[in-house]
Amino acid sequence: MSNKILPLDEALYAYLLSVSLRESNLLERLREETARDPMSRMQSAPEQGQFMALLVRLIGARKCLEIGVFTGYSAIWVAQALPADGRLIACDTSEKWTAIARRYWEEAGIADRIRLHLGPAMETLDDLLDTGEAGRFDFAFIDADKGNYLNYYERTLQLLRPGGLIVIDNTLWSGDVADPEKQDDDTVAIRILNEFIHRDDRVEMSLLPVADGLTLVLKK
Ligand code: SAM
Ligand code: CA
Secondary structure, three states: OOOOEEEEEOOEEEEEEEHHHHHHHHHHHHHHHOOOOOHHHHOOOOHHHHHHHHHHHHHOOOEEEEEOOOHHHHHHHHHOOOOOOEEEEEEEEEEEHHHHHHHHHHHHOOOOHHEEEEOOHHHHHHHHHHHOOOOEEEEEEOOOOHHHHHHHHHEEEEEEEEEEEEEEEEEHHHHHHHHHOOOOHHHHHHHHHHHHHHHHHOEEEEEOOOOOOOOEEEEO
16 A cells, blocks of 8 residues: 655744644743653643644534543643533543643643643542443543553443544654564553544444544544
């Protein structure tokens, strides 16, 4: 099969951003602050944040879930795309990183739309299911520990309404998923999830070569 994907070199990426990115000054400052953290590479790309905000608006989402907050960058894009009474349930284990997130959420005026659950996301998802939240979510972004990706996917699918959308990040994992030499736990977990979703007839799906690979999953 011939490859019809346009390679994105530095110049073309800069051009893409120059004619499409609508990032606020606040989000830009959050990226600059996060860049000083040794784990800053975990932050979503700006055009990806903007794309997810578009998806949230497109499906008219009101209730969203984020698994993996870090310093709150993707959460801001999503929360700003919600109506004023919309909700984002945000899951993370890190006090340190989410303290930065909270500071920017306050400044952006969207802190009241976001409920941060500090603790292992599996516990939060199980609590949501136990408290009758199945079928109530419109949109979810999965972007935390890769070893749990399949577990997150299964639980998130239960939490979603039919017609709801899951966005899963890093599904191309820097290309490692296509390299048989790479057998580390994270790469294997992402491969398992990719193959599982491909066969899953409960959903419509598409894997986009956006940033590090973005899988869109629509619950039937
Ligand atoms: N979505 C964020 C963004 O765009 O800026 C990036 C999230 S970062 C890739 C992954 C996050 O998952 C980290 O902040 C980490 O603390 C969190 N995390 C790791 N293991 C977790 C777990 N078991 N439950 C909840 N969060 C976890
Ligand atoms: Ca990610």
